[in-house]
Amino acid sequence: MKKTNHILLLIFSVSLINTVFAQKAEVGFSGGYGTTWLLNKNVFDRGAELDPVVSGAGNYGLAATIYFTEKVGLGIELNNATVNQKYKGEFGGTSFTSKTKINFLDIPLLLKLKSGKSGFYFEIGPKLSYTLAASESVNSSLVYFTSNGGTVKGDFNSALISGVIGVGGRINVVDAVTISLGVRFAGTITDATKEYTVSSTGTSGYDLGTAGLAANTNSSGAADYKRTTIASGGIQIGVAYRIGK
Numbered sequence: 639m640k641k642t643n644h645i646l647l648l649i650f651s652v653s654l655i656n657t658v659f660a661q662k663a664e665v666g667f668s669g670g671y672g673t674t675w676l677l678n679k680n681v682f683d684r685g686a687e688l689d690p691v692v693s694g695a696g697n698y699g700l701a702a703t704i705y706f707t708e709k710v711g712l713g714i715e716l717n718n719a720t721v722n723q724k725y726k727g728e729f730g731g732t733s734f735t736s737k738t739k740i741n742f743l744d745i746p747l748l749l750k751l752k753s754g755k756s757g758f759y760f761e762i763g764p765k766l767s768y769t770l771a772a773s774e775s776v777n778s779s780l781v782y783f784t785s786n787g788g789t790v791k792g793d794f795n796s797a798l799i800s801g802v803i804g805v806g807g808r809i810n811v812v813d814a815v816t817i818s819l820g821v822r823f824a825g826t827i828t829d830a831t832k833e834y835t836v837s838s839t840g841t842s843g844y845d846l847g848t849a850g851l852a853a854n855t856n857s858s859g860a861a862d863y864k865r866t867t868i869a870s871g872g873i874q875i876g877v878a879y880r881i882g883k
Contacts, residue, residue: 662705664878668715669698670822672872676723676738676830676849679864684727684857688848691724693737694872701876703750710751713761717744721868725848734778738849740794740868742767746802755810765800765824774847793831793850800826804874814880822874831866 674695681688699717706712721740727733748763773788806820831853849866856862 662708662711662880662882664701664703664705664711664713664816664880666701666876666878667699668701668717668874668876669696670872670874671696672822672870674721674723675869676721677867677869678831678849678853680854680856680862681725681852684852686728687857688725688727688852691726691735693722693724695720695722695739695870697744699744701878703878705750709753710749713746713748713750715744715746715748717746718742719744719767721870723849729778732778734776736774736776736848738772738774738790738847740772741770742798743770748802748804752808755816756808759804759806759808759818759820761802761804761822763802765802767798767800767826769794769796769798772847774849776848790847790850793847793853795828795830795832797828798826798830798868799828800824800868806874816878816880818874818876818878820874821872823871824869826868829865830868833863834861 672694674693675690677690681690697717697719699715699719701713701715703711703713719742721742723738725736725738744765744767746763746765748761750759750761752759769791771789772791772794774790775788802822802824804820804822806818808816808818810816831850834850834854853866854861854863
């Protein structure tokens, strides 16, 4: 009986491997650029004291997709991605501008639907992002400085989960090469910023950048934490090489 089970398991394993390698696959590069936002209720409630400004950033990396049928596949990407958020405001009668820049390692895992080698495509799925670095610069008529030597990484959570959705078109340039052009939107499901832990000595382990401080205090300056959502949307371009039968 045990020998029979081993034989059946071996047959199933070989069949599964043959099925996977028999499918079409695509490998290539992907990149994009669009608008990025750090959305927080405390920022919106501050009025002229602090306003977010339209900002943009890009992403680029490697992409691979295995197609289980001619039109349905599962794709994964490894991307270097940036989120920028510019602010403008007034403090003590003095105007200022600032910019928060966050670098991520993005790993989207996307269900891919396509009409054929050329035609329309649709993608949807989760994205895991690891915070690699975060910096901030502030500029005003009285002072120009970079907070904490430029580092505000401590204000942001180290790993984030987002939802991703995209749509566009594909053009089969030559037999095995396809170029895609579309739009992609993403928004974090988990909180991007950290809630400060306050003790008699002040905050500990945080960098007190604009985004982090605004998330933790209301327009009156009192402690009142609100979660931050990172949202992005823009153009996404890909070049893929098709392998398999």
